[in-house]
Amino acid sequence: MSRLLLLCLLVLGLNTAQAQVRDFDTMVASGVLRVALYDDFAPYSFRQQGQPRGVDYELARQLAEGLGLELQVIWAPPGENLDADLRDYIWRGRLTQPGELADVMLRVPYDRDFAYKRNELGELVNELVVLFGPYQRERWQLAFDRRRLPALPSLAVLRQHPIGVEVDGVPSFYLSLFMQGMLRQQLRHYPSVAAAFAGLQGAEVDAVMAMRGEVDWLLQQAADPNLVLADNAYPEMGRQIWEIGMAVHESNRQLAYALEEQVDAMILDGSLQRLYARYGLRFEKPEQYQ
Known part of the structure; x- marks a missing residue:
């Protein structure tokens, strides 16, 4: 075995050891919910004078509290595309910067076509990811x-x-x-x-x-x-409105159900709308709540 191949295997092995998907029981036992939030993305998730802020941060904090857990934010610089972000924070980890995987990632487009996207070989690109819990419409x-x-x-x-x-x-x-x-x-x-x-x-x-x-x-x-x-239309534009939700590893559906139940309650009782209003944002309910 060449030294280069051995080095690659050691690096990959180290990353695998450090980036393990946690099941729901492990999360509860740890007392911590790890949530990936996009970094420097005001008004959704950002840091102001060293303090985390944003509607996604506030939502993540409430979701963690609803599970009786403390919030641990994994600040996620956006990658080249959403596929890369889900790979780096939900199911594989970053090869160039090994670290902990998130239990859930926020501000993921809730899109059926994306969820079932296939590569040139006909394989599902995001088969290890579950998209769920739409909590906002964006435009x-x-x-x-x-x-x-x-x-x-x-x-x-x-x-x-x-x-x-x-x-x-x-x-x-x-x-x-x-x-x-x-x-x-x-x-x-x-x-x-x-x-x-x-x-x-x-x-x-x-x-x-x-x-x-x-x-x-x-x-x-x-x-x-x-x-x-402005109050104009956007002729000839493709998708002008889309829904924002969350993502977990496909093995973490129990976590997805628990978080979705909380989001559902927050939308129905108006607390999510009030959260957005505190940041001066208009809140538009996902289609299933219209």
Whole structure:
């Protein structure tokens, strides 16, 4: 056996030893629920002056308390795609940075097509993952400065106005292709949604497009009556509304049932809506609760 192969086996073996899926009884015995939350993703999960904040963090804390457990957050920098995130935090672990697997991950799109996606060999890509517990509907949103753009009834108005978007985000691709590229020259790309919004505040752009929750949060933080929400449609766009839920390892369905029961109660009694309102966010119930 070559030294390189032996080294690879040792590394893989070390990672396997450190990244074990815990069953429900083990979680209860440990007194801790490990929850993967996306890092630096305001208003959902982020740290402010060293303290965890965000609607997903608050939800995770309440879910852990409902099980009689303490919350342990595993801060998850987003990977290249959702498949990679689920692999790194739910069923395999990170090969380059071995560590603990999460018991559950929040802010995972609750999507049947994604759940049953297959690779080029016809194999299920995420067969080791269970998606469950939709707790919110998300959608795209435009905000604009009415000092420079009096109204935004349709995207055609933006032909003469610069638009801020996050680089490589869905709004960037959508707006660059809209009406054969009619708005492409007006796009201004920023490293983050927050940076694009700062561009709106600094008059670099007249409008910003991002996820509704991010836009709601940034508008609340700005507290500027001239920065307002648009009420336009998005022609030729694919999925404009999607549901957000949770993910566990396929062997942890008992945990999924217990968490889903709590989420169901929080939606029905209005406590989840009140949680969102504390962050200045609009809450839209998943379709099954409509």
